[in-house]
Amino acid sequence: MEIKREPIDPAGGGPHIDGDALRVRRLNSRQLLRGAEVEGPNAAAHLEGTDFERYVEERVLTTTLEKATAWARSNSFFPATFGLACCAIEMMSIVAARVDVARFGFEAFRASPRQADLLILSGRVSIKMAPVVRRIYDQMLEPKWAISMGACCSSMGVFNNYALVPSDKFMPIDVHVPGCPPRPEALMHGVLKLRKMVQDDPEMGWRERYEAIGTEEVLPGA
Template sequence: MLRGDLEGEALEEHVKERIITTTLDTALNWARANAVFPATFGLACCAIEMMSMVASRYDIARFGSEAFRASPRQADLLVLSGRVSIKMAPVVRRIYDQMLEPKWVISMGACSSSGGMFSNYAVVQGADKFMPVDVHVPGCPPRPEAVLYGFNKLQRQIVGDPDLGWRQRYNAAGTEEWARMETGVPTPEALAAARRVVAREEKVEQEAGE
């Protein structure tokens, strides 16, 4: 449309039709969910399926998540693709801790979800023993479609109900990086702020329940 095509009332109507209003949080979460940056991090054979998920046949780029970052500082999704041995667990945990918030974790396959077939002395029986996990994808290994489905579930979580994140499930409000930036432990103000947020959310939930 060129300048001058519409005038007066018609122009006003045209502009009104093309504006949507929303809250900043909604827009932010919508943007986050559609540009998740996974970390380039493979643990075992599931990583092969994860790689094919990026390639053209399955193509995670359809969901805006094709940019695997080699640094945890630039990633916000960790896909645990394989069994986590007890020697690897501290490394995984350190990578997770190095990721910036907000961050999400997909536990891909039976091994990282429950130890899988490796019920023995060397493998952690489920990665959620030492770190928060948002989505568990079953399978040995899961097909790339299954991982994509789990990824879609995660996107839906990010868009629809971001507060169902691990901080609430693990009662870890106040441990955000910004809250303990100065001293390494949460400041009283940060803790109080976090508690206020939690209380407000609980109240909303209660009212919704009633």
């Protein structure tokens, strides 16, 4: 840093410098570096050189809008209030104190698919039920995600017969959680896997992923 010494007495030929203002400015700078609030609309203007760089590094974070959106989405899934079979009991328990999904911001289960962006298929899906599940999924917000929970939902499990259908056959699934039933911790692991997926890839709309453009429930302009 370059230091230039000048007399503060105008009578001595130097510029007029208000000594009090100088002291206040120095104190403000010290407070800023300690993280204290300083009054004034442009507090950082008190700093210069490396002090200013340090101030900015400590307080400013740069990112892209897509990454910020993906980060926000991945930390605030709104799961649909929807259960299919025995696995649903394990799903319900993730909001209880032991697993406490609220720690991650996913506890706001929505009673309407219009307000949900995550569908947890918790149990077996019969052929009769599949169109209903698909309708609920279609009514959900975009972008949206789905977790297949339990052996029945992913591979028909112990009920491997003509009445059941694996979820991949009628809708896109993002994460499969194995088990019969999976423990709440396993479901939580699946939700966190999904969170990672959404954070890593901001372009997470399933239509793009599965090249399903044109299959929207309501076409634009219709």
